[in-house]
Amino acid sequence: MTASLHVLKAFGVTIRRFVESYLDDLKWFFKKGFGGRYTPEALPIRQGVHGRGIFTVQYPAERLPLPERFRGFPFLVENRCVACGTCARVCPPQCIWIVRATDPDTGKPARRPSEFHIDLGICMQCGFCAEMCPFDAIKMGHEIEIASFSGGASFLWDREKLTRPVAYHAQIHPTAYAEEQAKKSAKEAKE
């Protein structure tokens, strides 16, 4: 019997975990009613450093909040790109294609893209494009569920599909957006 004491102890760990899960359930039941464990308020606590019991998040019904810096796929912020090509140069898998627009009056290159493509099928979500962009025109979005049945070619996104309004950027990147605005107003004040 003594020879297997430690095995029993290990079983005890499992049992404790099992019981703790139900205790946690009960705790949230008294706080929030039936299924209280799965309310949005409970999630950060269950997932937090002091969380006990079962660890599972019931995805997709439940979702973990994404941190601001989360790197999903890149998107273009409306009317900011000047077609300088920095992102296309720095992109490690070379999945960005840009066609620079020409000014119809002068025939010279214009400061905007006429075409902008990103092949999300080979994008490695490294975030260099967003990091290097001098005009804050390309950012890493928080969209991740882009799976499709039609496969490869459907991941080649053009400018229309990539563009998001500034408000979206401000919403998912509040801190970064505030910093941007502060920098902008400081620059304007200087001038």
Place this chain on the structure above:
Amino acid sequence: MADEITPQPVDELTTDLLARFPGAVQPAPAPWQGLIVTRDRLVEVAIHLRDALGYRYLSSVTGVDYPAATDGLPPRFEAVYHFYRPTGGPLVLHVHADRADPTIPSLTPVFPSAGFQEREAWDLMGIRFDGHPDLRRILLWEGFDGHPLRKDYHEAYYEEDKKPFESRFPDGHPVRAEERVPLGNNLRYPPGWSPREWRPVADVWGYAPHDEVAQQKSPTHPADRLVLNMGPHHPSTHGVLRLLVTVEGETIQKIEPVMGFLHRCHDKIGERNTWLANMPYTDRLDYVCSMTNNLAYAVAMEKLLSVEVPERAEYIRVIMSEFTRFMNHTVSIGFTGNDVGIYFTAMLYALEERERILDLFEMVSGSRMMCNYMRFGGVAHDMTDQALTLARQLAFERLPRFVDKLDDFLTDNEIFRARTVGVGVLPADVAVAYGCTGPLLRASGVPYDIRRAEPYSIYDQFDFDVVTGENGDVYDRYLVRIGEMRQSLRILQQALDRLPGGPVISSKPKATLKAPAGESYGRIECPKGELGFYLVSDGGTNPYRYHVRSPSFVNLAVMDTMCRGHLIADVVMILASIDITLGEVDR
């Protein structure tokens, strides 16, 4: 690696070598480091280094292709060796070989650690190592035509030698790589070729080395010996690895890892990329600990660029590395439990802690596993207050509690001990000779840790112990990992308490960065052992040569020594105790 030889400065050592081997050794011209040794005296020099000068550890062997004459040296293949002493080094040896018929004497009989790495250099670069006991391809299959790391080799979908590709801007119209498949949607064979009539030209399945062992008859065992394939895929799914095993009954007579199923020629990709663009690719080497991979590459590059790193960035690097070490060891122990037959209990508890650490990584870098966090001269982002709070909670409260729990229910567990004590013993001298590093080496009783032996970053400012084992079996490796987790927490607590303010990067990273011509070898103690990056620059925006010396790959070479005489069930345990990641083995 007990050191009984008094270390001497490298300059004296060079003069000593020059005097001892006149004509055979000469200092390499700037900007190259170390010495150039002639082919015919290489083995003699290596033996002298090992026996008389104490360079008992051959860290890295690799090849470089110079199709054109450079720096007054003719077109050549070069083999580059990095030797280390317990405290000191590296001593770099360059050996030149003719480009038409590249042959270099093998160092494998002297340094067994060269065995796998010379095979890799032969496989990818086509340098023939004379006297190698088993010079076959290692990452590619025997039927492969050509040597991909040669500068004149062009891979499928080859576009240009260097990124960024011209076709992307300013008039890029997207062409998807899939659309450029020359065969279209159909598979066509070359004229006159049929798969039915095809016969392997070489020993493509790799059974030949087992023939001799397999045909022997045992005096005690009635049955024939059997050659068995474990995998590809099974060896308890640490990744796609094939183990070729000769068994007698259920006892292992010979075992050989066959790898390369995840091979993507990381080195060639690295040579196409710009310097900075390689950073996210290093994440994908050992996908369990991307932070340390980033760090190793950054350390190598900072040596090449001579960049200073701000103090806060150094602290953040240490914090991230130690969290990574902790995470890697929890996962490793969890999966060892899985392989023992504890199944998911230990593993799920381990993964649970790992999730918390990944949450921290996600908060700091933006990605859970592919962090891409380090930059040359710092880190990409500062740690936010929220992240710091989480880090403190983890390092001071949650993780210490977890280690104690793990220790409590696993260390004295009778089943776990019965399966691990005395299994897979690796003697210290064998471990050193085969170039093993990390917990595998330290469990054999060799107190060698690069954080101590050659401190990088700011590891010389922290109090921590180098944990060692005594017996070198699977159980000791487990104990070493538990000990290292505790030491990691010690370092983390010190680093978090002393974290200074200030900038986190010396200068904003540049999209196209030029590195001065030269070479550098940066190595760190990653959770699995010594991770080294060998970089050669020709002064341009892309690496001329980019080589990864990965601990998993080199450590695998001792499988045979550890497994002989054990049962098949133990093989899985022993493999788990080496702690490999196939993304790093196959590269």
